[in-house]
Amino acid sequence: MLFDDPVFASRMLTMLTLSFHIIYATVGVGIPLMIMIAQWIGIKRNDEHYILMARRWARGFVVTVAVGVVTGTIIGLQLSLLWPNFMELAGNIIALPLFMEVFAFFFEAIFLGIYLYTGDRFKNPKKHFLLLIPVAIGGGMSAVFITMVNSFMNAPQGFDIVDGMFTNANPILAMFNLAAPTKISHVLATAYMTSAFILASIAAFKLLKGSNHAYHKKALYMTMKIGLVFAIAAALIGDFSAKYLAEYQPEKLAAAEWHFETERGAPLLFLGILDEDQEPKYAIQVPYALSILSFGSPTAEVIGLNDFPEEERPPLEIHYYFDLMVTIGMFMIVISFIYWFGARRKYPFVQSNWFRWILVLGGPLSMVAIEAGWWLAEVGRQPWILKGIMTVSEGATSSNHVGLMFILFAILYFILGVGTIVVLRKIFINNPIEKELETISSKQGGGED
Amino acid sequence: MSLEILGISVLWTFLFGYVMLGSIDFGAGFFNAYSILTGKDHILSKVIQRYLSPVWEVTNVFFVFFFVGIVGFFPKTAFYFGTVLLVPGSIALILMAIRGSYYAFESYGSKGHKGYAFIYGVAGLLIPASLSVVLAIAQGGFVSIEDGSPVLDYMGLFTSPLSWSIVVLALVAVLYISSVFLTWYADKAEDKEATELMRKYALIWAVPLIIAASGIIYELRFHNEAFFNSIMNLWWMFAISFILWGLTVWFIWKRKNYSATVWMLVGQFAFAFYAYGIAHYPHLLYPHLTIHEGFTNPAMAISLVIAFVLGLALLIPSIYLLLKLFLFDKDYIQGIKKKE
Numbered sequence: 081m082l083f084d085d086p087v088f089a090s091r092m093l094t095m096l097t098l099s100f101h102i103i104y105a106t107v108g109v110g111i112p113l114m115i116m117i118a119q120w121i122g123i124k125r126n127d128e129h130y131i132l133m134a135r136r137w138a139r140g141f142v143v144t145v146a147v148g149v150v151t152g153t154i155i156g157l158q159l160s161l162l163w164p165n166f167m168e169l170a171g172n173i174i175a176l177p178l179f180m181e182v183f184a185f186f187f188e189a190i191f192l193g194i195y196l197y198t199g200d201r202f203k204n205p206k207k208h209f210l211l212l213i214p215v216a217i218g219g220g221m222s223a224v225f226i227t228m229v230n231s232f233m234n235a236p237q238g239f240d241i242v243d244g245m246f247t248n249a250n251p252i253l254a255m256f257n258l259a260a261p262t263k264i265s266h267v268l269a270t271a272y273m274t275s276a277f278i279l280a281s282i283a284a285f286k287l288l289k290g291s292n293h294a295y296h297k298k299a300l301y302m303t304m305k306i307g308l309v310f311a312i313a314a315a316l317i318g319d320f321s322a323k324y325l326a327e328y329q330p331e332k333l334a335a336a337e338w339h340f341e342t343e344r345g346a347p348l349l350f351l352g353i354l355d356e357d358q359e360p361k362y363a364i365q366v367p368y369a370l371s372i373l374s375f376g377s378p379t380a381e382v383i384g385l386n387d388f389p390e391e392e393r394p395p396l397e398i399h400y401y402f403d404l405m406v407t408i409g410m411f412m413i414v415i416s417f418i419y420w421f422g423a424r425r426k427y428p429f430v431q432s433n434w435f436r437w438i439l440v441l442g443g444p445l446s447m448v449a450i451e452a453g454w455w456l457a458e459v460g461r462q463p464w465i466l467k468g469i470m471t472v473s474e475g476a477t478s479s480n481h482v483g484l485m486f487i488l489f490a491i492l493y494f495i496l497g498v499g500t501i502v503v504l505r506k507i508f509i510n511n512p513i514e515k516e517l518e519t520i521s522s523k524q525g526g527g528e529d
Numbered sequence: 530m531s532l533e534i535l536g537i538s539v540l541w542t543f544l545f546g547y548v549m550l551g552s553i554d555f556g557a558g559f560f561n562a563y564s565i566l567t568g569k570d571h572i573l574s575k576v577i578q579r580y581l582s583p584v585w586e587v588t589n590v591f592f593v594f595f596f597v598g599i600v601g602f603f604p605k606t607a608f609y610f611g612t613v614l615l616v617p618g619s620i621a622l623i624l625m626a627i628r629g630s631y632y633a634f635e636s637y638g639s640k641g642h643k644g645y646a647f648i649y650g651v652a653g654l655l656i657p658a659s660l661s662v663v664l665a666i667a668q669g670g671f672v673s674i675e676d677g678s679p680v681l682d683y684m685g686l687f688t689s690p691l692s693w694s695i696v697v698l699a700l701v702a703v704l705y706i707s708s709v710f711l712t713w714y715a716d717k718a719e720d721k722e723a724t725e726l727m728r729k730y731a732l733i734w735a736v737p738l739i740i741a742a743s744g745i746i747y748e749l750r751f752h753n754e755a756f757f758n759s760i761m762n763l764w765w766m767f768a769i770s771f772i773l774w775g776l777t778v779w780f781i782w783k784r785k786n787y788s789a790t791v792w793m794l795v796g797q798f799a800f801a802f803y804a805y806g807i808a809h810y811p812h813l814l815y816p817h818l819t820i821h822e823g824f825t826n827p828a829m830a831i832s833l834v835i836a837f838v839l840g841l842a843l844l845i846p847s848i849y850l851l852l853k854l855f856l857f858d859k860d861y862i863q864g865i866k867k868k869e
Contacts, residue, residue, distance in 0.1 A: 139637065146633030149586055150626040153593055160600055161618050164611030171604030172825050176832050179601050182594050183840035189586035190847045194854060214847075249826045478678040479615040492623050496630050503638030 082483040087473045089482035090162040093489060095458070097155050099451055100493045104148030106450055109223045109268070110275025111141045112188075112216040114303065119209050121302070129295045130302075131205065132516065134212075137279065140504050142196060147496050149189070154489075162482065166465050166475030169246065173239050174232045176251040181225035188218025220268060227267045230457070231259035235328060236466050258328055262321040263457075269317055270453065273310035274446040277412060279303040281443030284436045286513075295513045300439070301423060307442070308416035315409055319373065326374030329467070330383040332460040335394040336402040337370055338363070339384050346370035346382040351403055354396060394460045401456035408449035412442055532834070533824040536602035539837065540595055541806045547591035549706065549798060553580075554588045555653035556707020558632065560730065562650025565643055569726065576715045576723045578636065580855075585632060587851065589625070601833050605823035609814050613672050613681040614663065621659040628652040654700065661699035665692035669753050669815025679817070691748040698741040702798075705734040709777065709794045713787040728781055735778045739771070742801065753815060759808040766804035773797035 082089050115134045122130030156178075160167045191214040202208045232238075238254030239246045283300035286293075325333040333339070338349050338360045348370040352363025368378035375382070385393055415438060422430040429435050461467060465475040557577045564573040600607045628649045635645035666672060671686045672679050686692050708730035715723035746767075749757040760767075773796045780790045811819040824830070 142637045143633055145586075146637070147630050149589055150629040153589060153629075154622045154626060156593055157596055157618060157622055160596070160607040160611035161615045162611075164608045167600055167607035167611060168604045171600045171607055172829060175597075175601030175604070175825070175829060176836060178597050179833055180836050180840070182590060182597050183836070183844065186587070186590045186594075186840075186844055187847060189590055190844075190851050193584065193586060194851060198854065246826075249828045251829050251832045477612055477615060478676075479612060481616050485615065485619045488619065488623060492626055496626065499630060499634055503634045507638050 082486060084480075084483075086479060086482050087476040089486055090476040091472060093482060093486045094155075094158065094162055095455075096486065096489060096493065097151065097158055098454060098458070100497070101148070101151035101155050102450060102454055103447060104144050104151055105223070106271045106274050106447070107141070107144050107278065108148040109219045109271040110273075111137060111144075111279075112192075112212060112219050113272055114275055114279055114306065115141065116209070116212045116216050117306065118299075118302065119205075119212060123205055123209060127298075128517075128520070129298055132295070132513065132520075133299055136508070136513070136516070138196065139507060142192070143500060143503055143507070145192065147500055149185075151493075151496070152185070162477050163465065163475045164477055166470060169470060169475075170232070170466060172246050173236070173249050173251065173254045174229050177225040177228040177232075177255050181222050181229075184218050184221035184225060186218075188215050188222065191215045191218065223267050223271060224264050227264045228255050228257070228260050231263045232257050233465065234263075234457075234461055234467055235259035236469055241469070259324065262317060262324045266314060266317045266321055266453075269310050269314040270446075270450060273307055273314050273412070274443070274450055276303045276307035276310060277416075277446045278443035280307060281440050284439035284442075288433060288436045288440065291512070291514070293513055295517075304416050304419050304423075304439070307412065307446075308420055311409065311413045311416060315413060318406070318409065322373045323375065326382065329461075331385060331388045331392065332394055332398075333374065334383060334385040334388075335396055336398045336456060336460060338396060338399050339370060339382060340386050342381060342384040342387055344371065344381045345379050346374070348373060349399075351400075358396075391463065394462050398456050398460045401452040401459070404452040405449045405456060408445050408452070412446060412449075415439070415442060532827065532830045533602070533820045535834065536598075536824070536830060537806075537810075537820050540598045540602065541803070543591055543595045543598065545799065545802050547588065547595060548702075548802065549795065550584070550588040550591060551657065552703040552706035553710045554585055554707075555628075555656060556703045557711060558628070558646075558650045558653040559704070560650075560707065560711070560727075562647045565646055572722045572726055576711065576718055576720055579718075580711070580714055584851070584855070585629065587848070589629060592625075598833075602825055602830065603813060603820060603823040604825055605818055606813055609672070609679050609818050610663070610666075612679050613666060616681075616683070617659055617662045617666075621656060624652045624656045624659060628656060654703065657699040657703050658696045661695045662686070662692060665689065665695045667812075667814050668749070668756055668809070669812075672814065672817065674817065689752075691745070691752050694741060694744045694748050698738075698745055701734055701737045701741050705731065705738045706794065706798070708734060709781065710791055712781065713791045716787045728784070731781050732778065735774070735781075739774060756808060756812075756815065759810075760804070763804045763808055766800045766807075770797045770800035770804070773800065 082092060115137050118130045118137065119134035121127065122132075122134060191211050195208070195211040195215060198208065198211070232254055235257045236254070237257050238250040238252070240248045280300055280303040283296045283303065286296045287300065322333060325336075338352070338354070339346055340358070345368050347368065348366040349360055350364040350366065352360045355361050370382055371378050371380040374380060419430060419435075419439065463471045463473070465472045557580060561570070561574055561577045564570045631645045631649040631652070635642050635649065639645060665686065666681070668691075671682045671689070671692075673682065674680070708727050712724055712727040712731050715727055746757070746760060749760065773793045777790050777793045777797060780786055780793070811821060813820055813823055825833075
């Protein structure tokens, strides 16, 4: 399959690259905000711990940025290498946000470089803080622009088709397509949520491993609180996304929910399996919930998958991606709320080992939810690469070497993934917070460095 | 000026920026690795590290700019080049990924890790070699259209003296550009030993550079006569480039005025690079695609130009700040810490 079908191989290679890149991209968008908040609190409260938090996070962040940059370059070019027909067509309409994304990223890269190498050059820490603002804005805007391109693939607009040719191109209308608002806000909120929970995982892990330092407790409390806020935001926006889908891409929602017959008062199916007749079995049914999710009313009519021609139905596996994403999202809201509430009330279980292990799991779980969400988004758009206009097989390359490239890139990502872990561990194991605080106090009054 | 000429000029300028910055970057990484191997790292590493640290991501963005921009302005390039470049493009991407990440692993994580420095030094040298193949493909003769899809003649490309001349020129140019630049940078850092060593490298690579460049023009004569003739029509630009090269070498030989030397180096490559580009006009891919056929619709072209101007308004002050802090700040270059 991989070696004799360029379409399948191109899909697999794109999936591989995106699944790897999204880890670094998510962190790349989210962490600058966390660094900013920590540094701001540090300056406000004149608390060295938070300033150090910002610096230590930034030190690890650059390593992930580097891998994010190179994998981002890869996916940027792979779009043309693997989907030349699609890019030729789409380039006419949606090249603008792609182009602007580069500017946003450029902006972020410049200021991140300056921030990192000027920690010791400003007497006034507020000046150094100001450098983080363009970093966070640049990261956020990159996500906005690139998500616009993805939403365009789901809801293409801003052109007319006359005799199979695009005319009357309107790049601005294409950018602000119907899928964009929910998608962009969902991407941003989940990036902030996931980054916060990953940093929380690290703090919880340190506490579990015997360090009882106030630094880690402050980090944990702060990141869990931020995570809670964005997890709730992500769920609310997710609800809007479902309503968008119900209205404009009903086949995607129907496939994700295994909703076959158009009906009023549709129930929501959770998990389960499909039998030979494509009938859902062993699923948990929540009456009326799909109608509520889709239109905010228990009696609303939800279009079923059987209303669509067979060749236009997305694969039914996306049901599991949807369930995985939503379950983890809900779980994280509950956990972070319990933590926050428990920590305020000083309940002892918050400091217990078993609860901290759950917090450690939170970061990786959130990342799994991000992956599941993107698989849902991309597989759920099948068979289209540009909904209603071009299918994936029409968009793919005709080259016979994609299978081999898949193997090469798989090896590359393995090396980069392992390298990231090895290097990050090395940075922090050789320089734990206790040691860094000691060096600072021994320098007494020597300023920041 | 028509929009397509404006578009290709902007893109060509970005590519020129990438060629210069990338050469300095990749060459510096290579010299760093080489100095570690030969035990001279105490002379070079400090100067090289201080230059490389804050700028590598910026260099990379120039490249992204070019390929995103070319698909924006000339969407048909995605179809032609995208299909034929799958293998060479993927190899370049893998090398760039290794180079970028291992650079970061070494400089942010394991400072002085010899294996990492070696990996990114070598990968950096192979990147220009693999990317330059695109120039060989673009001047024609290696792509045919079968069943409506472009197909690359791998054997022809691999056995062509022209493509190998281009690869050799790319390699030599990287070593020459970066050694001239680093001679100036080391001199500014008042690091005598490093200046002398880089000066020696610059002189070593100066003559091979001209031989490799002339070799390409000679090869082109047999390969694509129309292109060769339009290059000959621009002989005066190549002549200016050659004179600037002579002056650069002479100044370095005399150990004089290194900062003027760097500007002459830029001038030398600018003349040659733009002359090559102008001679290539109007073809993007000989003989299948010209900038006129491949151009996007006017609405997209205008919005790209507007976005570009707005983007530059944002970027130029930022780049100025970056350069001011790291490239033109004497204390930083010399490694002196100070408070502002």
